[in-house]
Amino acid sequence: MSRVYNFSAGPAVLPEEVLKEAADEMLDYKGSGMSVMEMSHRSKAYDTIIKEAEADLRELMNIPDNYKVLFLQGGASLQFAMIPMNLMKNRKAAYIVTGQWAKKAFQEAKIYGDAVEVASSADETFSYIPDCSDLAIPEDADYVYICENNTIYGTKFKTLPNTKGHTLVADVSSCFLSEPVDVSQYGVIYGGVQKNIGPAGVVIVIIREDLITDDTLPGTPAMLKYKIHADAQSLYNTPPAYGIYICGKVFKWIKKMGGLSAMKEYNEKKAEILYRFLDESKLFKGTVRKEDRSLMNVPFVTGSEELDAKFVKEAKEAGFENLKGHRSVGGMRASIYNAMPIEGVEKLVAFMREFEKNNG
Numbered sequence: 001m002s003r004v005y006n007f008s009a010g011p012a013v014l015p016e017e018v019l020k021e022a023a024d025e026m027l028d029y030k031g032s033g034m035s036v037m038e039m040s041h042r043s044k045a046y047d048t049i050i051k052e053a054e055a056d057l058r059e060l061m062n063i064p065d066n067y068k069v070l071f072l073q074g075g076a077s078l079q080f081a082m083i084p085m086n087l088m089k090n091r092k093a094a095y096i097v098t099g100q101w102a103k104k105a106f107q108e109a110k111i112y113g114d115a116v117e118v119a120s121s122a123d124e125t126f127s128y129i130p131d132c133s134d135l136a137i138p139e140d141a142d143y144v145y146i147c148e149n150n151t152i153y154g155t156k157f158k159t160l161p162n163t164k165g166h167t168l169v170a171d172v173s174s175c176f177l178s179e180p181v182d183v184s185q186y187g188v189i190y191g192g193v194q195k196n197i198g199p200a201g202v203v204i205v206i207i208r209e210d211l212i213t214d215d216t217l218p219g220t221p222a223m224l225k226y227k228i229h230a231d232a233q234s235l236y237n238t239p240p241a242y243g244i245y246i247c248g249k250v251f252k253w254i255k256k257m258g259g260l261s262a263m264k265e266y267n268e269k270k271a272e273i274l275y276r277f278l279d280e281s282k283l284f285k286g287t288v289r290k291e292d293r294s295l296m297n298v299p300f301v302t303g304s305e306e307l308d309a310k311f312v313k314e315a316k317e318a319g320f321e322n323l324k325g326h327r328s329v330g331g332m333r334a335s336i337y338n339a340m341p342i343e344g345v346e347k348l349v350a351f352m353r354e355f356e357k358n359n360g
């Protein structure tokens, strides 16, 4: 067996010990004689799995009691619609557009009401986070929306926007559990798990209880109402049961690693190795304004499309997978999520150094 260093933006690298544990339990989960994949989601064994997953996540993120944790489906993209359907009481919301995922959420919200773009970094290909300290947020906006870590462009909000008292909604798909957060600053935090937490197919929504109401937009299907899922503790219908089980294992792995502060320290160390090299290199350049750099997604270029392609090809041959930038921006991107070991980043930088020597 040989494993590569997988720099994919998602689905992405998971902790090896979680994969091994899941493999060990594949045929017979703790004496049940069956796989978790084959198990009723109403069984005693599964009840323990989902309850423990929620309890561990609550502990890791220090989630206050007045927030619900929902394990849902539909990808992060379905939240682009669920958020307005459930939260747009005044049919108005403010969107900060810092990349394609924020833009998609913004465009989806326009179907349901008056979505207003209050800030954007489109003028410089989303390579920075705009100043959000004093935005013109409409008085009657139901919420302010951000994509906290922009997977494609490699930017991250280092300070949350001043929402002027409005509810903050954040897509944290690509920075979930990468560092400590103050959940009480948000109305809704949500993300697809396929980057930092588990297999694609699970979306986690952490939502303040007062935002969960029956007062949804007309025509909202039952499956898209937060209240339906909250009342049923994420078991309204069959949940993505196996995916939640793997998420639960990753929560335990993060706890064992020392929790979110330790995760942040480790992630900073990894990112620093790569950014320091990019700042020194004569060939490779980071594409993001320094103060807005993401710890998770690191885009870079050589300045020549030909050399970029050569680098991606040779890196792949050397065991560094998925370094090609998003199809919309080109260049390279190394996603260095929680489960990417520090050796992976060190070896990548050594490889980049060598490439620079041979192609400089």
Ligand SMILES: Cc1ncc(COP(=O)(O)O)c(C=O)c1O
Pocket: 010, 074, 075, 076, 077, 078, 101, 147, 149, 150, 151, 152, 171, 172, 173, 174, 192
């Ligand atoms: C920040 C962010 N939001 C949303 C999405 C869309 O996620 P999904 O494919 O789960 O709908 C992605 C996917 O990569 C993402 O990076």
